[in-house]
Amino acid sequence: MNGDGRTRARLLAFGDTGSTFGGTFTLCRRLAALAALLLLVLAVGAAAPARAASTTNQSQCIGHHPQEYVWYTSSCTGHDEPELDPVSTKAGSAQDLTWTVVLPTDGTTRVDAVGPTFWIGGTVTDPNSRFGQAFLELQFYPNSVVTNCASGGGYNVTYSANTYSACSPAWEVSKTGNSESAAFNAMLTDSATGGPLLMHAGDTITDHQYVTRAADGMHITVTDVTTGHAGTIVLDTQTHGPLMPAFSEQKLGNALGWGLVDDAPNSLVWEIGHTSPFVTPGSQFCLPGSAAKPPCYSYDVPTWLGFQPLQIKGVTFADGSVARSWSVVSDYGGRAEVDQSCGAANYGTPFCSYPWYSFNSADNAFTYGGDYPGTKDDFGQALQFQQTKSCPGPRGLNTTYCSTVIR
Structure with missing residues (x-):
């Protein structure tokens, strides 16, 4: 067959009706349609909500601090999780709430x-976990671009000054072996690009956690109000089903069954007692009093005061009302942990102070770390946290730390 014949045969394979011109036209139309379809698929993929991760490689992993009988898997560690909770007895207040925060900025x-992550999260249902509950943490990583959110609950990041990105591990505890692992983890992706949603220091961020009529799992929509970029994660898993909010009301006592605190279902936490991911060893468990190998800056208030703080502007519920009542709790007893490691007489010396929540009138926001300029009320500093377990839990009386209502 000559060259024209070979060309004609190829065109006929694409559905030519007989003429070379007609075949060329049909080929162009089909290629154009294929290209349009490919662009549509890419666009839908970029805009689709993120779901569970499939990769297992992880260099960092910060788990949820559980009761003593629980142990970590996947080389994860957990430590100190001082939290701030909005409190409400309104029906549905734990199922639809929007946090507004301003991201911290590096300084001196x-x-x-002071630690590799702070997070916003809450108790969700999980039929495969103890008490039928898992715990979601939307983990924000400072000075970091996340490159992987692993199925084990961990993550990989690269350094980028004043940049934030996020993963969303949901932690479960085995009903038989009491091991803590991730039931879910996904990267927070930018709906416009499909890559990680990159936020920046000083940006105002909203984190809307809610459910839909589809009951396909908790939805997390993060919007960078400053840039207009946004991304959504849906807590829907193949093996555990949809992970839904475990409680209706955002009230104290609606607490995670395998947790250490008697709190409300949803909270904001700065994960302390770990080193930076960008030192050696990275994201290492550390204790108060440690000034070397590795230094534990989590427990050094002057280090916190060296950067512009996280501003927690408030929480809005589905009906448009805002949180008026707030509580705090630490799962290590606040100052009690520092006194145990440093000695009570040394409290306040370098690496021997416990950071605290304050209300800042200049920013009209809660902050965490210390008394930043503009602080109006620091609620007793480290003493805002109860130092002994005096609240009940599933394991009996005096097995959890009570929350302190500060407003």
Whole structure:
């Protein structure tokens, strides 16, 4: 067959009706349609909500601090989780709430120095976990671009000054072996690009956690109000089903069954007692009093005061009302942990102070770390946290730390 014949045969394979011109036209139309379809698929993929991760490689992993009988898997560690909770008895207040925060900014010290992550999260249902409950943490990583959110609950990041990105591990505890692992983890992706949603220091962020009529799992929509970029994660899993809010009301006592605190279902936490991911060893468990190998800047208030703080502007519920009541709790007893490691007589010396929540009138926001300029009320500093377990839990009386209502 000559060259024209070979060309004609190829065109006929694409559905030519007989003429070379007609075949060329049909080929062009089909290629154009294929290209349009490909662009549509890519666009839908970029805009689709993120779901569970499939990769297992992880270099960092910060789990949820559980009761003593629980142990970590996947090389994860957990430590100290001082939290701030909005409190409400309104029906549905734990199922639809929007946090508004302003991201911290590096100064004379870097934000990641005091710990690798802060998170916003809450108790969700999980039929495969103890008490039928897992715990969601939307983990924000300071000075970091996340490159992987692993199925084990961990993550990989690269350094980028004053940049934030996020993963969303949901932690479960085995009903038989009491091991803590991730039931879910996904990267927070930018709906416009499909890559990680990159937020920046000083940006105002909203984190809307809610359910839909589809009952396909908790939805998390993060919007960077400053840039207009946004992304959504849906807590829907193949093996556990949809992970839904475990409680209706955002009230104290509606607490995670395998947790250490008697709190409300949803909270904001700065994960302390770990090193920066960008030192050696990275994201290492550390204790108060440690000034070397590795230094534990989490427990050094002057380090916190070296950067501009996280501003927690407030929480809005589905009906448009805002949180008026707030509580705090630490799962290590606040100052009690520092006194145990440093000795009570040394409290307040370098690496021997416990950071606290304050209300800042200049920013009209809660902050965490210390008394930043503009602080109106620091609620007793570290003493805002109850130092002994005096609240009940599933394991009996005096097995959890009570929350302190500060407003």
